[in-house]
Amino acid sequence: MNQAGDHALNDNGRAPSCEVEGALAAPVSTDGIRGKLTQNAPLAKLVWFKAGGAADWLFEPADKADLIEFLDRLGGNLPVMALGLGSNLIVRDGGVPGVVVRLGKPFSRVEDHGDHVLVCGGGASGILVSSTARDAGIAGLEFLRGIPGTVGGFVRMNGGAYGREVADALIDCDVIMPDGQCHTLPAADLAYTYRHSSLPEGAVVISARLQGSAGDPAEIGAEMDRIAEARENSQPLRSKTGGSTFKNPEGKKAWQLVDDAGCRGLTMGGAQVSEKHTNFMINTGDATSADIEGLGEEVRRRVYAQSRVELEWEIQRVGRP
Template sequence: MGRRPRRCDPRRARGGGGLMAALALPPLSGSVEPGGSLADFIWFRTGGPAEWLVRPGDTADLAAFMAALPPSLPVLPVGVGSNLIVRDGGVPGVVVRLPKSFAKVAVEPGHRVRAGGAAMGITVASAARDAGIAGLEFLRGIPGTVGGAVRMNAGAYGRDTGDILIEATLVLRDGSVETWPAAKLGYTYRHSALPAGAVVVQALFAGTPGDPATIGAEMDRIAAEREASQPLRSRTGGSTFKNPEGHKAWALIDAAGCRGLTRGDAQVSEKHCNFLLNLGTATSADIEALGEEVRARVKAHSGIELEWEIQRIGVKA
């Protein structure tokens, strides 16, 4: 077993008008939780707490709150944590988690779907299917929120978020609310130019006319393929490493002899070796160290350096 995680102490004083002072400003209509647990919902079920876990009431509430925070205070949006390692020392500053009020999905004219930042990919894909809108089926294979998909240009089955995004509405770190066209996000593979601390509160997607039955069949195919090939019923974090140009990360990992490799209670999945698993009592340090060992072995075997796709946040214990 790994070392006992060191928790962030939310009672620490921040001199010069820190968060405690900011919280004395007009109150948040949502909730502010000091020392809020992230391991309760992060898929790996590991890691330390947020110094402050914030759930805003609505966009205006979040914007006012962000504007009142000292500029030096870090802000990090987190969805369902399906592609995240939260380090054992916790996350300093503010973690923003959008509640269900940000998960609304609506169909608009022109074969478009507008979705809140907290909406799940499957919810968006299902709404599009029911409205006869094709092209969004791949979202069925992305087990995260719209906000996370927009931020990292999430993709699956040959399509990326950037292929269907028209625009995204953001609350920037200074509290301003802006709507950015997709082109401004500077999308590349699993990357966007979204500024640090910005929270995606809404996105508008475009599809094409389609038959609901055909769309549904494709979504069912995607679901069945995921079930057959990925460890969906395990404590995992999704695809661990980006696919290098011209290669599949899982194949490189397998060729380097890493399938089933363990460190403590962290394991490289035997079902899909680009997935890391928490078998029960792994710490985030165990999981991250296993990932680094995989990278080293792949580099030694093939000369290719894998890049993390999973986002690693917080401080090490």
């Protein structure tokens, strides 16, 4: 499990060195590092809202060993943030300090390991995981078809939809800490609650083992199709959005509270509360992250004034204002 990938060789028979883009010296020696390191890397194009600032440094590792070596050299001296599909994220306009780690293809594999267990790379999408489970006759992971994002984000945020969440399926996960130390953490150590885990800040989830049960591929596929259709009919999937904005309060629905507070269609700058689903905000074209976050705070204010319920953000907000 989680073996480092084969090292590509250049014409001299050596592993290619790190590609560094930027005017300043890299935060660590990149000799022997094979991934791509970019200074002042724009993040707007990498997140669903299509807004926000740049990362001080963006590192795209070649494989597990490359990421471990890079973070070991970093030694915890800079903040580290993992970035998946950017589907549940507001990157503030001032950008993200430290290093943003983006897991690419080497971390997106999903493999059937028998006994209805899938080993999933931290960069694997929910659609890939659920589709692989379907093809292998593994039931219980259909809900991942309805969550935009990657396994790393699901594990960190206890992602869930349609009656199930990651806590119901996770056996354990492999994480690399900001100082390069690699650990396998059982699900019980993550202290899961609703859309929350105790995973340390800066830890990068590189893989996870998920437990399903025996199922019929046709029935699994039908459930996935039902979930996909439900999302299409109820959510603004064709818009620049960030997924569910607020957590559902105990015994209540966030969208209903937002609607009752008169916030359907509410705008701030280029940001708008979706007319289709009021627990979604959208970028109508030229919203800044300040517009989007400010609109969310205004919604929270109006909901509290209407119902005395204080909505909690589900979307992660990161970086400098």
